[in-house]
Amino acid sequence: MRSRTRFLMAFGLAVAAFAGLSIAPAAASQADLHRGGGLCSALPLAGQNTFGLATVARGGSAARGEPGSMSGDGAFVAAPRGKKLTGVVTIPVHFHVLRAGSSYAQGNVKESTVKRQLDVLNRAFAGGYGGAAMPFRFELVSLDYTTNAEWFEMGYGTPAEREAKTALHRGGAGALNVYSGTAGANLGWATWPWMQKEHPEWDGIVIDFDSMPGGEIEGFNLGHTATHEAGHWVGLYHTFQGGCSNSGDGVADTPREFVPTSGCPAGKDTCTRHEGVDPIHNYMDYSTDPCYPEFSQVQVDRMNGFWELYRS
Numbered sequence: 001m002r003s004r005t006r007f008l009m010a011f012g013l014a015v016a017a018f019a020g021l022s023i024a025p026a027a028a029s030q031a032d033l034h035r036g037g038g039l040c041s042a043l044p045l046a047g048q049n050t051f052g053l054a055t056v057a058r059g060g061s062a063a064r065g066e067p068g069s070m071s072g073d074g075a076f077v078a079a080p081r082g083k084k085l086t087g088v089v090t091i092p093v094h095f096h097v098l099r100a101g102s103s104y105a106q107g108n109v110k111e112s113t114v115k116r117q118l119d120v121l122n123r124a125f126a127g128g129y130g131g132a133a134m135p136f137r138f139e140l141v142s143l144d145y146t147t148n149a150e151w152f153e154m155g156y157g158t159p160a161e162r163e164a165k166t167a168l169h170r171g172g173a174g175a176l177n178v179y180s181g182t183a184g185a186n187l188g189w190a191t192w193p194w195m196q197k198e199h200p201e202w203d204g205i206v207i208d209f210d211s212m213p214g215g216e217i218e219g220f221n222l223g224h225t226a227t228h229e230a231g232h233w234v235g236l237y238h239t240f241q242g243g244c245s246n247s248g249d250g251v252a253d254t255p256r257e258f259v260p261t262s263g264c265p266a267g268k269d270t271c272t273r274h275e276g277v278d279p280i281h282n283y284m285d286y287s288t289d290p291c292y293p294e295f296s297q298v299q300v301d302r303m304n305g306f307w308e309l310y311r312s
């Protein structure tokens with residue numbers, strides 16, 4: 001079993017303020033932090049904001065962290081006002097398996113694993129593990145396999161990422177393209193809805209194939225890396241966005257949080273002057289998969305506006 005801890009590496013804005021100490025006090029050891037590349041190396045694909053999860057050297061232990069700065073252009077994007085979505089919105093999913101060969105270790109995941117991943121995504125967005133229900137459901141409409149060692153190992157912001165996405169991306173702004181591979185040194189990353197127009201072919205999420213249900217990354221193999229990335233894809237920030245500042249993550253019902261969570265530390269509270277303990281159980285923190293049962297009601301509202309403006 002590979003092991004990792006989810007920890008942060010990227011975040012914007014206010015972050016600069018504590019960039020020097022952007023380490024979850026609750027967990028990530030120094031060793032974790034540097035594994036897989038260390039802190040936020042912001043090298044955004046032009047116009048592509050990301051966040052991914054863990055930084056890890058394969059076979060080693062690491063943490064959920066993300067490539068690139070969460071802030072990208074540095075501006076906090078407030079949720080647009082939008083009509084409340086009624087009923088269920090079905091999102092077509094184009095799933096692209098990138099592999100280096102025919103073995104599992106080479107990323108050759110089974111179709112049944114992809115389907116289980118979609119089941120987890122659907123259950124999470126339906127509030128099936130707890131928390132609020134999102135109006136979105138995901139339907140697998142295409143699944144393709146590409147054998148290309150470079151694409152399989154593509155990292156954030158690399159030419160390989162651009163090539164793979166340009167070649168494989170399908171559908172419009174409302175279709176979710178998922179790429180499974182090693183996700184470079186991360187657990188995954190995503191593009192923001194407001195970046196879609198500029199580079200529609202780069203839109204989508206990238207996940208470590210081993211983070212899918214039944215994968216081998218200890219603590220991160222229930223499939224919630226995809227849940228977290230899909231959350232970004234519809235417009236959600238991390239719960240620790242903005243630290244203890246007023247804007248925070250733009251979501252009123254997720255208590256402010258200074259630093260990301262590593263593991264699942266009950267009672268963690270990094271903004272003690274503000275109400276509520278850290279939202280460690282929210283999918284948009286960096287906690288481990290078993291620690292993740294929920295989206296919040298106001299996150300649902302935030303997604304609504306983004307969907308209407310950018311993806312509907």
Ligand SMILES: [Zn+2]
Binds near residue numbers: 051052053232238
């Ligand atoms: Zn993230």
